[in-house]
Amino acid sequence: MGYCTFPIRYDAYMSKVRVAAFSVSLDGFGAGPRQDLENPLGVRGTELHGWFFQTEVFQSMHGGSGGVQSIDNDIAKSSFENVGAWILGRNMFGPVRGPWPDDSWKGWWGEEPPYHVPVFVLTHHARPPLEMKSGTTFYFVTDGAEAALAQAREAAEGKDVRIGGGVSTIRQYLQLGKIDELHVAFSSVLLGAGENLFSGIDLPKLGIEPYKTVAGENATHVFLKKK
Amino acid sequence: MGYCTFPIRYDAYMSKVRVAAFSVSLDGFGAGPRQDLENPLGVRGTELHGWFFQTEVFQSMHGGSGGVQSIDNDIAKSSFENVGAWILGRNMFGPVRGPWPDDSWKGWWGEEPPYHVPVFVLTHHARPPLEMKSGTTFYFVTDGAEAALAQAREAAEGKDVRIGGGVSTIRQYLQLGKIDELHVAFSSVLLGAGENLFSGIDLPKLGIEPYKTVAGENATHVFLKKK
Numbered sequence: 001m002g003y004c005t006f007p008i009r010y011d012a013y014m015s016k017v018r019v020a021a022f023s024v025s026l027d028g029f030g031a032g033p034r035q036d037l038e039n040p041l042g043v044r045g046t047e048l049h050g051w052f053f054q055t056e057v058f059q060s061m062h063g064g065s066g067g068v069q070s071i072d073n074d075i076a077k078s079s080f081e082n083v084g085a086w087i088l089g090r091n092m093f094g095p096v097r098g099p100w101p102d103d104s105w106k107g108w109w110g111e112e113p114p115y116h117v118p119v120f121v122l123t124h125h126a127r128p129p130l131e132m133k134s135g136t137t138f139y140f141v142t143d144g145a146e147a148a149l150a151q152a153r154e155a156a157e158g159k160d161v162r163i164g165g166g167v168s169t170i171r172q173y174l175q176l177g178k179i180d181e182l183h184v185a186f187s188s189v190l191l192g193a194g195e196n197l198f199s200g201i202d203l204p205k206l207g208i209e210p211y212k213t214v215a216g217e218n219a220t221h222v223f224l225k226k227k
Numbered sequence: 228m229g230y231c232t233f234p235i236r237y238d239a240y241m242s243k244v245r246v247a248a249f250s251v252s253l254d255g256f257g258a259g260p261r262q263d264l265e266n267p268l269g270v271r272g273t274e275l276h277g278w279f280f281q282t283e284v285f286q287s288m289h290g291g292s293g294g295v296q297s298i299d300n301d302i303a304k305s306s307f308e309n310v311g312a313w314i315l316g317r318n319m320f321g322p323v324r325g326p327w328p329d330d331s332w333k334g335w336w337g338e339e340p341p342y343h344v345p346v347f348v349l350t351h352h353a354r355p356p357l358e359m360k361s362g363t364t365f366y367f368v369t370d371g372a373e374a375a376l377a378q379a380r381e382a383a384e385g386k387d388v389r390i391g392g393g394v395s396t397i398r399q400y401l402q403l404g405k406i407d408e409l410h411v412a413f414s415s416v417l418l419g420a421g422e423n424l425f426s427g428i429d430l431p432k433l434g435i436e437p438y439k440t441v442a443g444e445n446a447t448h449v450f451l452k453k454k
Contacts, residue, residue: 027425192429198254202419215442
């Protein structure tokens with residue numbers, strides 16, 4: 001280790017594009033219908049995340065204490081490890097549609113978002129980068145998913161790029177064949193309507209296969225990767 | 228108990244219409260595409276049932292010995308308890324389409340099918356009842372799903388009616404609001420195509436909600452019921 005004198009482009013072989021701790025219902029919905037300011041995750045969308053809200057990881061991320069140490073907690077914890085940059089769809093960043101009226105909307109997460117690394121937001125409308133507390137900077141990318149990924153990879157400096165969501169953003173990267181690993185948390189909830197992760201996507205055809213399933217206390221965690 | 232002198236129509240309150248041990252993929256498919264004589268469950272459909280094939284219940288049902296005693300086995304076992312009649316879709320009974328050319332097709336299961344009670348097969352083409360060994364008789368019902376259910380209820384004599392499948396038959400009874408309980412076994416498999424159990428059906432709107440999830444060795448068992 002210490003004697004290695006040639007430059008290693010460690011990002012070239014270590015960096016992965018990951019979806020992690022992404023919650024879906026039994027019927028495949030990653031968000032409920034009719035997303036708006038009151039329902040950032042769509043109607044009943046929060047029910048998908050019950051397993052996560054209870055964890056110590058979630059509680060401490062949001063300045064709380066307590067929370068449960070559990071299988072769900074361990075898995076939630078690992079979803080944040082080695083993440084050097086995030087990519088979010090516009091709707092996951094906020095309820096604003098169309099051109100930004102001003103710079104007042106700064107995400108759902110307050111002054112100190114729980115990312116602590118660069119976050120690339122896919123949008124059709126340009127906006128200057130937004131530096132928040134504790135390491136999170138939001139960059140607004142208007143030239144498409146592949147451009148955002150290139151920028152995120154560079155910003156991640158060899159760590160992983162985590163595609164945070166929402167559903168349509170993940171589907172976009174899946175269809176582009178860009179996702180190396182996915183961890184999907186199935187909550188025992190039926191939504192009946194909303195944004196479906198699987199509908200109309202043939203994941204086996206895209207080379208995505210499950211390789212491990214772990215029963216958590218409040219979700220079934222399925223780990224998938226690209227062959 | 229012994230002093231009760233008035234006739235109790237016990238079937239009126241004890242009998243349930245159940246779907247049990249019905250296997251689906253993570254992406255919601257209950258059968259693969261292109262069902263035919265070689266692929267009764269569609270292409271890759273058998274992969275959904277790996278959890279069941281390994282159980283002692285399955286092995287002894289098919290005249291074998293051995294098989295695993297496990298959570299999956301206990302759940303498979305309970306799926307057969309208190310079943311007084313079955314309903315199957317035509318395609319679950321066989322690969323023959325259109326009018327029956329003759330009476331030679333007697334189901335996928337040989338001379339001694341694993342039902343041991345009356346089985347009602349939904350079809351558009353009449354055919355005389357088919358009595359098999361060890362208690363199974365196949366009745367061919369041409370006047371629709373509700374008529375088949377009425378006949379099955381009567382034949383079940385107070386026990387439950389189990390809707391065996393396939394997917395379209397279950398969907399039909401769900402949409403008619405006739406199913407009281409469902410047990411869906413999620414296998415950690417992606418099919419990408421085939422017959423989807425959930426697609427386009429709003430189960431919460433139909434009053435169906437999950438109430439229990441059990442992690443088996445090779446499937447996640449979700450139990451749902453009508454509110």
